[in-house]
Amino acid sequence: MLTGKNSIGWEYSNKGEETFKTTTAVTNTENETDFFTATVDEIDNACKLADKAFRSYRNKTGNERAEFLLAIAEQIESLGDELINMYCKESGLPEGRAKGERGRTIGQLKQFAALIKQEDWKQVVKDAAEPDRTPFPKAAHIRSVLPIGPVAVFGASNFPLAFSTAGGDTASALAAGCPVVLKAHPLHAGTSEMVSRAIVKAAQETAMPEGVFSSINGGKEVGVHLVQHTQIKAVGFTGSYKGGKALLNLANQRKEPIPVFAEMGSINPVVISADAAAKRTHELAASLAQSISLGAGQFCTNPGLLLMIASDATELFMKALTDKIVATAPQTMLHNSIKQTYEANVGSVLAQKGVVLMGKSGNHMGLNDAGSYLARISGTDFIRNPKTQQEVFGPFSLAVVCKNEDQLHEVIENLEGQLTATVIVEPNDTLHLNKLVDALSYKVGRIIYNGVPTGVEVCNAMQHGGPYPATTDARFTSVGTAAIYRWVRPICYQSFPEHLVPK
Template sequence: MINKIMQQSAEAFVSYRKTSAESRAVFLETIAANIESLGEELIGKASEETNLPAPRLTGERGRTTMQLRMFAQMLREGSWVEASIDTANPDKVPAKPDLRKMLIPMGPVVVFGASNFPFAYSTAGGDTASALAAGCTVVVKGHPAHLQTSTLVAGAIEAAIVACNMPAHTFQHVTDSSFEAGKALVQHDETAAVGFTGSYTGGRALWDYAAARKNPIPVFSEMGSINPVVLLPDTLDVNTESVAKQYAGSITLGMGQFCTNPGLLIAIQGEGLNRFLDVLSKEIDAVVPAKMLHKGIHKAYFEKMEAALNQKGVKLVARSSATPGDMEAQPSVATVEAGVFLEDPLLHEEVFGPYSLLVICKDEAELKAVWRSLTGQLTTTLMGTDKDFATHHSLLDIAPSIAGRIVFNGVPTGVDVSASMVHGGPYPASTDSRFTAVGVNAVKRWVRPVCYQSCPDALLPDELKAANPLGIWRLVDNVWKKD
């Protein structure tokens, strides 16, 4: 079955890659409209399968359709292909040929749906939308935790294929939830690239499958992180209550089931930190537990949290006072001294859920040591006043080496979909820190550059023809032009 699906995807790619930017834009907009037309049926089914509340899912559906329309707008504007032209110079010795370069689609893309975002990172989410925009065909392996939701969305895409006269099998939906099916999809000869959002274990496995192929392919896995937050002394002194409440909300948002959940807080000991911890503890104590996405995540949360709490020197300082019910999380915060943290690798691992560990440092040198000891992250955050940033300016040099997004005086939860967003980071946050999984630049994961040398104008893609029939921005002899 997988062999047939991938062969069909490859056959469809031959035609789909040649479709115009405008026709693909209309296709994406039609998908968005079709998803919206599913109405409350879609929201109800997703809520039933994921335990997520209807308002959260309604907002996520809006983000999903917005992403599709964002890529449609990108296609119409056109500069995303990065067209560049270096005209011939016969007087140069040796003679300089005419060179024209642009980005072209790589081929069939396999997308693995995410458990925690049934819309925005799943069947018609950012990976699928950006790959279809690039001109790639897509095969989605629906996540078993919300397979009925995934099937409904897949139907909306398939209806858009028919309505927009796109090649059959431009998009295909796989419901086989076995590990064998996932491995077969990654290792099939026709698969050109893979997109994944989920655990480190799953993302690394897919990466290894791809590397073991006769012809290795890129796997763009976003595998989560602990998103370290540095709490600087002056802001803990003057903004104690507001910062504590802000972070209690971020730690427990969606029962902590975000890849940008602040799982690690780092601060220097002092009275301000003591007051912060007191307020944070009271806020966490008052949080009402809610159901997690599925039994697997629920089980893993409690197992990993208890493993962390059982480590030497770790102290539980806050926990929701309400007794959790079936599949409900129990928001918790613990503390540990920096010296212990630096010697215990287990404490560096992600606990996916409403849990955060506060590392207490003796001074700035120890804080830097803790921060530098961490592996790659999706985000890192600095909470400080102007006085803090002036006093601890050297910290700003550390942040870019750690994460793909640096947050100042905010929370990492909440990822804006825009051209400037980076949702990725050094390994193991993602498998390729040069790319983002969110925003228009996510399309660059599914394309590669091709250069046409001394090609007759009539044979060139429209993006590179002398007359610039599409009217897009191009770099012509090192000058950006539209003419």
């Protein structure tokens, strides 16, 4: 049974009077539980406990922290259908998506557990001493990494499990040796409370220090207090550009600025050659329509921009894609406010000069359902109007039809930083692929060949991050085992005997 309380170390706290409720997304009705917004004192207690826990948790062995992560995975799995039902109720997402995301969450925890059982992840570098070197002897140097301290993690609206309470940010921070203070997302506070309890139970079972994990409820003010707290040493965020930029500014205004690793969205350009459009017209139309509408378009990797060169094949493909979009069934969005923002953003793009609506779905829509949209614009008008580059969070895509390959490259040069780009081509394509990939490489963090951008594999080689404004630091990823390096810093030990270097 949900309590609505904040999880401060091992205690469940409700010192404040301000409360809020989540909603059932499909019906847009309030749920029963009152969730207590964390007070300044409760935020302070959570951060101080995290700082105290850090002093012992950072010295836990890799195996000990791995057992903690595995215990979290086991506790989440043991929640069974109760967790799935709460997830679906609060998000409006289907059961299959809920189970898939739970599997991904558990899988991430297990991956990080496997990683830290081996010391290789610390990337230790040793330079031997050269006492006889002239004119000056060289001392021995050993470089390793240290965890940076308590991390504030913000739950994501569109991933109640995989990018939230026990998601990739939390899992990687705990793996690195950093306690976590989570700000639960208000749209799925019930799901978050259930997972928070699982984490706390796992921490107690594996003898982790109190404060290694806390979870607090609330809105923007709670987030501001959390990021400004002196005990917080880094921030993990997945959400909108506006939210991520605000956190970055707050962190930089502190007496001690701290890093903010924010993933802030993307329009994920997809380049489709005329040859591919001609040879795979209906196949490509089907796969792209599915990708655009997947999860009501509520993915940071949603293909929001299609780039093509004018030709007869392009026109035939556009007709096929329009038909597929029109036939797409409406889907429930996460919240009525998100649906309203989606409709406003679609309207804003459609109002721009040269933008033409090709087709939309939307028959028999429920209260929070969204229809899919496809629009088009010329390369010339797109280049002239930066407003056509705005992200539309939902099942919307804008096709940019360029005059020639030179204009296609001009469009790419005018793009902001993105998470992904996709090239859809034929083996002997007339498009100059090497030049195209080179141009895209400096705009994105991941390039997909003959696929779709939705679906982010959690693996060692994954890069889920891109040049600003897609993320605040393109050198790091928020998905895959390399995500752990956001929460550590390098340290060098000079002239130390190896047995004295901290383990």
